[in-house]
Amino acid sequence: MNKFRSAFVVPALVVMAFSSLPRVQAQDAAAQEVRIVAKKFQYTPSEVHLKKGQAVTLILTSEDTAHGLKCKDLNLEALISPGQETKVTITPETAGTFTAYCNKFCGSGHFGMKMKFVVE
Numbered sequence: 001m002n003k004f005r006s007a008f009v010v011p012a013l014v015v016m017a018f019s020s021l022p023r024v025q026a027q028d029a030a031a032q033e034v035r036i037v038a039k040k041f042q043y044t045p046s047e048v049h050l051k052k053g054q055a056v057t058l059i060l061t062s063e064d065t066a067h068g069l070k071c072k073d074l075n076l077e078a079l080i081s082p083g084q085e086t087k088v089t090i091t092p093e094t095a096g097t098f099t100a101y102c103n104k105f106c107g108s109g110h111f112g113m114k115m116k117f118v119v120e
């Protein structure tokens with residue numbers, strides 16, 4: 001009787017333990033995407049918080065003309081073309097506040113076009 005019970009209970013526990021893993025991973029994957037919209041001469045949101053050591057995919061779009069997004073400290077450099085999504089995955093390795101700026105000339109406000117990444 002005892003043998004029969006453990007033969008049933010142990011595999012059931014193993015199945016339960018493993019079946020819960022993919023769900024947790026899927027939630028994490030969903031949380032690791034951040035959308036950023038570029039428009040003369042700003043980014044929305046203008047501040048994004050990231051976790052150190054955790055990969056994040058930035059989904060970049062433009063509402064008008066071509067823009068860029070560059071941050072040397074985050075190893076980030078992207079061209080954002082209107083009408084399409086640019087996906088860039090970065091993994092911040094250092095905590096701190098980093099400024100990313102537009103590196104594609106887009107008009108009179110180009111040199112002030114920037115946003116902040118806060119890595120904690």
Ligand SMILES: [Cu+2]
Nearest residue numbers: 102104106110
């Ligand atoms: Cu620009």
